[in-house]
Amino acid sequence: MSAITHTTALWYASRATGVVSLLLLSLVVILGILVNRQGRLPGLPSFAITGLHRTVSLLAVLFVALHVATAVIDPFVSIGVAAVVIPFVSAYKPLWLGLGAVSLDLVAALIVTSLVRAHLSRRAWRGIHWLAYAAWPLALVHSFMSSPDLRSGGFLVLTAGCTLAVAGAAVWRLASGAREVPRAERAAVTLMRTRGPARASDGGAR
């Protein structure tokens, strides 16, 4: 096991933020699927999941940015600034880093279109948001193939866990599409599920 020194700090930082990014991006995809299907998490109203999806997305962007920046600055391998956004031009592991660059471009498109969502048509925003289903597997393959860390021990378990969780969410998404509450009944269904005197006919009985 090599020690962390001033020459290896950036290398370790890049690998660590990469792992955290993968975890956060997996969480973002799962939350996104929950938002889309109006799914629930224990102790959270479903509309709070929308906020969580957004917050975790921005946090993931921060870690991805750190991951990329430290990897580029690190003198240990030569990647090049252009390779950050242009796929397959890196001197180091061009294919696997290239997949990371594609994923980064897709994530950037998702974030930018979501930040300016009010100015986009619903259809355009939604179309671009579908790219999330491409961005996540690309990021996974990029991580798994470019980092030997993930291929053994605890990190392998972590990677497998992320993969299973996202795959499970995707399967659930497909399955739940069939049993949707009709539009006109949705608010009434939530109201019935809400505890307390909301069930009373006029809500203000004393």
Place this chain on the structure above:
Amino acid sequence: MTHNATLPLPGPGQRPAAEGAIPGGRRGLPRLMPVQPVPVGLGEHLERFGPPPYRDAPRKLIGEVEAAGLTGRGGAAFPTHRKLAAMATGLGPAPVVIGNGAEGEPASNKDKSLLWFSPHLVLDGLQLAAEAVGSVTVGLYVHRNSQLYDRLVAAIAERAAAGLDAAGVELIDAPPRFLAGEESALASRASGGLALPRFKPPRASQRGVAGRRTLVQNVETLAHLALIARYGPGWFRSVGTPDEPGSMLATLHQADGAMSVVETTLGTPIADLLRRPAQAVLVGGYHGAWLPGEQAEVLPLANAALRPLGAAVGAGVLAALPADRCGLAETARVVRYLALESAGQCGPCFNGLPRMAGALAELAGLRPAPQVQADLERWSGLVAGRGACHHPDGTVRLVRSALRVFAAEIGHHAHGYCTGTSSRPFLPLPAEAAIDDEDWR
């Protein structure tokens, strides 16, 4: 300056009142409403106002509307000339013009009253607005299955026979839903679909009825426009305030339960409109805000004074909450109604609003769970700004104002005591919520 003219249709708390009428004339009130509460037929309308003063060219009227400073009377108070100008200068096929008389707000009765008493001013305004933007496709969006609807059918036919209308007017059925009058919902309904709000963009002005650019104006705005076309901007500005000129229709709910529609001027003291002291005043309707009674009493009915306090004139609803009612219970009833009026399209709305309604109902009861108020405040932040339309935002505005204004009452409830002595519902609410998509048609 206020003129009282209530729609004499059956209904709780309504009464056909003409008291307080100020004789008309070109400078005084009423402008839109007849002096006596009797509907103005076409003959009388032509005698008093003459035929619609067409300018015989598009755009000509827009400068006059701008000089008059007319703003939308549907609630948003958006400058009318800007909507007209955007529509008149846009590219593509000629736009569609729709007069919006849906008035889904249960506490408001002014658009129905105006259409009942002065239908021809509205129909004149519709024609003049259409001419101004170069449109020949014109509609009027109102609730079907009402006495009013049948009268409008007759009025439109009468005008067509007299050759008054440059463009034929089509009546479009509005479902009895709170959100039916929302612009994108209107565009969807007028295109033959369900009256459900859409995500923007595109706005109705960009792609509305049948994909065409669509100008949507509240019926009262159109009636003002018809008068500006006749008497000019100077006349229009002779009442009201320099920033908010002209007259407006308001629906008043007095603390004694009486409901009336009045024509008043912007800037009129609220105390002149609400006869009796109230513990709190609901300003602007169910997407509006509560103000403490003593604060509302010293304010004018003008956005310049109300907006800094988180309230707005809106569509001109003022409701004085009597001292014997619990403001929390009233708000809980209204928010429950608003939650059930969710179109069920946006998660934050159809999940968030029912939860907020449940929490408010608990707050309206005695000894609510201690975290309920914090829940409400947190959820308010989570649903605001998260819908295709402003339904969550408007509901949150009402809830937040209730938490502010009835803070003392919340304290009483926490100790197992409510100051309300009557549980009789005060604010008007329709009985039925939508059960399937057909209820949005």
